[in-house]
Amino acid sequence: MTPITDSWATRLPVGAKMLTLIALSITTVALHGVRSAAALLGFVLVLAVSTRVPARTLLRTLRGIVLFAVVVAALQWWWIGPARALESLLDLTTLALLGVLLTATTPVGDMLEAFVRWAGPMRRFGVDPERVGLVISMAVEAIPGTITLARETRDAARTRGLERSPRALLTPFVIRVVARAHEKGAALQARGIGD
Amino acid sequence: MNAATAEPSTDVTAHRPRRLSTTDLALVASFTALIAVCSYAAAIPVGGAGVPITLQTFAVLLTGLVLGPWRALLAVGLYFLIGLAGLPVFAEHSSGASAFTGASAGYLYSFALAAVVAGALAQYVLPRQRTRAVFLFIAALVATVVNHLGGIVGLRIVLDLSWHKAASIDAAYWVGDIVKAAVAAIVAAEVHRAFPALLARRG
Amino acid sequence: MAEVVLEAAEVRAPDDRVILHPISLRLTEHRIGIIGPNGSGKSTLARLVNGLVTPSSGRVLVDGVDVARNGAAVRRRVGFCFTDPSAQVVMPTCIEDVELSLRKRIKDRVRRREAASQILARYGLADRADVSVHALSGGQRQLLALAGVLATDPDLLVADEPTTLLDLRNTRLVADTLFGLEQQLILLTHDLDLVRRCDRVLLVEDGRIAFDGPAEVAVARYEATV
Numbered sequence: 001m002t003p004i005t006d007s008w009a010t011r012l013p014v015g016a017k018m019l020t021l022i023a024l025s026i027t028t029v030a031l032h033g034v035r036s037a038a039a040l041l042g043f044v045l046v047l048a049v050s051t052r053v054p055a056r057t058l059l060r061t062l063r064g065i066v067l068f069a070v071v072v073a074a075l076q077w078w079w080i081g082p083a084r085a086l087e088s089l090l091d092l093t094t095l096a097l098l099g100v101l102l103t104a105t106t107p108v109g110d111m112l113e114a115f116v117r118w119a120g121p122m123r124r125f126g127v128d129p130e131r132v133g134l135v136i137s138m139a140v141e142a143i144p145g146t147i148t149l150a151r152e153t154r155d156a157a158r159t160r161g162l163e164r165s166p167r168a169l170l171t172p173f174v175i176r177v178v179a180r181a182h183e184k185g186a187a188l189q190a191r192g193i194g195d
Numbered sequence: 196m197n198a199a200t201a202e203p204s205t206d207v208t209a210h211r212p213r214r215l216s217t218t219d220l221a222l223v224a225s226f227t228a229l230i231a232v233c234s235y236a237a238a239i240p241v242g243g244a245g246v247p248i249t250l251q252t253f254a255v256l257l258t259g260l261v262l263g264p265w266r267a268l269l270a271v272g273l274y275f276l277i278g279l280a281g282l283p284v285f286a287e288h289s290s291g292a293s294a295f296t297g298a299s300a301g302y303l304y305s306f307a308l309a310a311v312v313a314g315a316l317a318q319y320v321l322p323r324q325r326t327r328a329v330f331l332f333i334a335a336l337v338a339t340v341v342n343h344l345g346g347i348v349g350l351r352i353v354l355d356l357s358w359h360k361a362a363s364i365d366a367a368y369w370v371g372d373i374v375k376a377a378v379a380a381i382v383a384a385e386v387h388r389a390f391p392a393l394l395a396r397r398g
Numbered sequence: 399m400a401e402v403v404l405e406a407a408e409v410r411a412p413d414d415r416v417i418l419h420p421i422s423l424r425l426t427e428h429r430i431g432i433i434g435p436n437g438s439g440k441s442t443l444a445r446l447v448n449g450l451v452t453p454s455s456g457r458v459l460v461d462g463v464d465v466a467r468n469g470a471a472v473r474r475r476v477g478f479c480f481t482d483p484s485a486q487v488v489m490p491t492c493i494e495d496v497e498l499s500l501r502k503r504i505k506d507r508v509r510r511r512e513a514a515s516q517i518l519a520r521y522g523l524a525d526r527a528d529v530s531v532h533a534l535s536g537g538q539r540q541l542l543a544l545a546g547v548l549a550t551d552p553d554l555l556v557a558d559e560p561t562t563l564l565d566l567r568n569t570r571l572v573a574d575t576l577f578g579l580e581q582q583l584i585l586l587t588h589d590l591d592l593v594r595r596c597d598r599v600l601l602v603e604d605g606r607i608a609f610d611g612p613a614e615v616a617v618a619r620y621e622a623t624v
Contacts, residue, residue: 029352079356099293102292103291104291108282115280137488138489139224139277142227143282144532145532150236175390181221181226183482186445187480187488188221190547192474192502193488
């Protein structure tokens, strides 16, 4: 997981950051030409430096997309021409950086809280923000348990020599997930939550 | 063994139409977790040749086939939210907003639509055939087409490619996705056999 | 003590198979045990009491409230503890799970957290407040589940085989907690030592009450049939 920096960006409200991310992403994709792509990338890099995201994080993100971006750029060089290839490379890098910036300057908890907050005005559409918060927590809590179920199913399949069979691996796993969901639903109902 | 659980709206007080029961919430949360875990897991070898398939698409299709359109939409949406929040649940252990702004973002966004399509087909069109993998496979294939179309649109927008070029990049993923659709259908059929009430009461 | 009344309550599966034949009971004792083989219908019987299952015919009343008509009200008075603690615990950390139970009664966040801390302390989990629920032992998780259920102060607690998945030490821990409660307790269990501590025991077989009376006699009857 990306580490959280502490800077002016961390203190901005989540909504503002997301809107900025969306606006800049659309701009990146909409503008054509190598010059504007380079300018945007430069701008975002400056932004990144000012938020004090560790260089390691940036490099790790870049490393993730570099291979893909190079392949794409090669294809585009071949299909369209060098200018477009370079522009794509720059754009993809910019987009990846924008994404990292948002995530690196916003702790997971803050994001989730923001989602629940935004659910508030959605009451008129029948959305219950309490239930939104509840289901988010439930999903997060369910992850470790689901991993355990997966592991147990895989071990059971191994002991029978069936680890190559998707049926032996996945069917019992999914059935147990569904069974457990029913149990959790009953448990919630028994506790009078979400009733 | 499993007694019939009380339908959530036997309460005289509860009147909102299509209100989600606690079991619905639990199912949504569980499948969000399932998609997350499948996305994080390494590719599993399938069949005699041991062809490795990644599980993210499998999990999304399965979610649609098992939960039906509405709950599947919520589950996938919730998956987006927790990934966006920063949990490493996207492909290749990535997380955060970059998954939504990259070249393959089209595939990610259209997961939601694909799950809804798979769910709608499984629920409304195939009520009696839900325990037969063959029919669920058709539903999963249609959903896969939707997913790929979304992916192609995404490629076009971000990389400024023609339809033709974008489609040829997309073509590479087809074989793997057909295998995933088949596996999802097989598993979903078994799930519906074990839990016949899952899609029964709706529609 | 709460009063649970079953009036010819019958439960049928969707395919019309009978799970519980019509049963009439009046339960008022402090500690009631329910024993019986797997598949006998005792879990269904337990779930009738808190309205997780509604009778196909007949009525179930808890303190005069019909579970079929007002399940939510019944569940405010009747707590339910499941066999598998992992299935019951819903939030990522211990204190959040207890806070969840308190949400309706204590709106203020700070006071809610304090109350939750105190409840955790009562069950020996104070030092695990911010720990992930998955890091707990089975016994601790079951205690946490109990804490969550008892946080809402129900009049009656139904426990469906709460110690089946636990080792001896944790079984003793959970059992002592249960039998130390002031609330009325309906305990389903395979553990005959626990059942002997009950005031009244029901033996359920094939969807019927095969025996209803003192613990020792019920246990002897059950052991004779096995």
